[in-house]
Amino acid sequence: MHEVKVIKNKYITIKNRIDHRAPNESDFIISEETISLNHDKVVVFVKNLYVSIDPYQINRMKTHSCSQQILPNTAAILPGQAIDAGGVGRVVKSTHPDFKTGDLVTGLLHWGEYSVIEGGRTLEKLDPKLDLPLSYYAGGVLGSSGLTAYGGFFEICKPKKGEKVFVTAASGSVGMLVGQYAKLFGCYVVGSAGSKQKVDLLKEKLGFDDAFNYKEETDINSTLQRYFPNGIDIYFDNVGGEMLEAAIENMNIFGRVAACGAISEYTDNMKKAKPDMIAVIYKRIKIEGFLSVDFMDIHEDFITTTVHHLQTGKMQAIEDISYGVESIPTAFVDLFRGNNIGKTVVQITKE
């Protein structure tokens, strides 16, 4: 086989910072570059197969967000720069002793056709379990969304059987898994989503006890009273804003809020929640933020449990897959338009 010395790479960048508004396709550019595979540093060249598309990336695209100081994979994304994201790929060439050509890898890749990973630190070899799809590891049910849902529900919410659980963005990548873990554990689960199709999915396919379309509700506070006549014990928050306020209003004593996401606040900082602190105090409510990286000590548990649930058909992983690097901007923008169902992934290429 003739060894390739250069490869052409298409990748996505932002044209400008995106501050306190929803992103548009016009905020993105598809750039092209030629990558030399001859390199004197320790580098892993990866051909991307699947990349993850997640709402939190919008915080990285702002001029300022407190999130940007926290972790390397929440750092600022600058115009012109390749955008890193969870993904799965195949090693094309490697000068790193742990990786060789042909290895399947997962970790932080780029929104593009290829990823050049200096040092290889953020990668690990992937030995996919049985016949589960590779895409599941690209920030999906066996990647960060799964770990977020599993760790967030079990470690942050500390559920007891029979407790009443409310999940927002319930048909999204994390919400759909939280609801299923909660049902399998023995909780009563109600989800909120933004369309009839999503609500039907939650009730008919994902086993939620009930679900509603928040866009059809005029007073979320009374909606929650209707769905939780005996109060909410656990609120898994993916949206923030007035939903968080209403959940606290309807929460039982010693209720827990897992603060996982605040998508309604990401693109509009006027929508910040004003939770009733008097209720927080008297009802002894706990509101706790978390990130999936905090759960690395339960990662093995998470994988074992989740693979078993998937293989026995007890758990479903809904994916919203589009194809080709060109589809990344729309896939991302659609998250904020509520057009996605399940985990959004872009398949960059078929092998």
Next chain:
Amino acid sequence: MHEVKVIKNKYITIKNRIDHRAPNESDFIISEETISLNHDKVVVFVKNLYVSIDPYQINRMKTHSCSQQILPNTAAILPGQAIDAGGVGRVVKSTHPDFKTGDLVTGLLHWGEYSVIEGGRTLEKLDPKLDLPLSYYAGGVLGSSGLTAYGGFFEICKPKKGEKVFVTAASGSVGMLVGQYAKLFGCYVVGSAGSKQKVDLLKEKLGFDDAFNYKEETDINSTLQRYFPNGIDIYFDNVGGEMLEAAIENMNIFGRVAACGAISEYTDNMKKAKPDMIAVIYKRIKIEGFLSVDFMDIHEDFITTTVHHLQTGKMQAIEDISYGVESIPTAFVDLFRGNNIGKTVVQITKE
């Protein structure tokens, strides 16, 4: 000794509900009644010595507050009704087998000269330690304020030595104790209060590392940056509102907010805090409400530790004592005017 059959009692009631505004003296009435000491039920008649004056009582005086459904001692206070509050008194007569004439008791008494406690359930006999003042047990350093501070700081904040602690209403009944527990434990403590006199007290008498007068600050966010250049690890919140927002803005990762009170929101529900949930998530901040009743399992620890600190002079309990049942309305109203320093107690009578 001739046995008294009836006693005249003066007690305080509210004239009307007090909704979302600061209370005034004119909201209160001093009522008079004649109590017959002949009773066919199980009753303990108590002559009140000290009663506790606490800001949270305002929530009981509202037409509606979620707090009113939580516990008997947070239930609604109705116009015309006697107002229960922590206190210390002497049993005048008792048909309860556990109490006899002359016993010192503590528990829920009334804002008045006498308390008629049916069933006696909320009382316990008081065996005061050594030469510490009786007033300390009337919701003070050895009563609910102390337990709130001790449990809130150690159980909710879970401090580590060297951590940076911020306390608001720091010269108030709970705040002054939190700061001292935190210093004795080995934390760095900054308090906020509303006058130079209070700030001086914190720094000069109570051992706070630093303190500031929030009324002299125009931008609380930059104030906190100045006092905590390396960030806040623990925020003991007694005030809510914009102070809570600024504390979260200046908090380190894995910071904890002990939600103890929200006095700025009690009397003005337009002042609700809008904490940045994106910061809560990424910094993995925990905000937790609590009440002193949750700490009954550490009550003995609390008493032993605190009595030792007081007797060895390591801890100071500042009290703001006024005299006579007539002074109760002003003592209460003054809490919302910031006129109190330390724990507000009314001494009803001298024995």
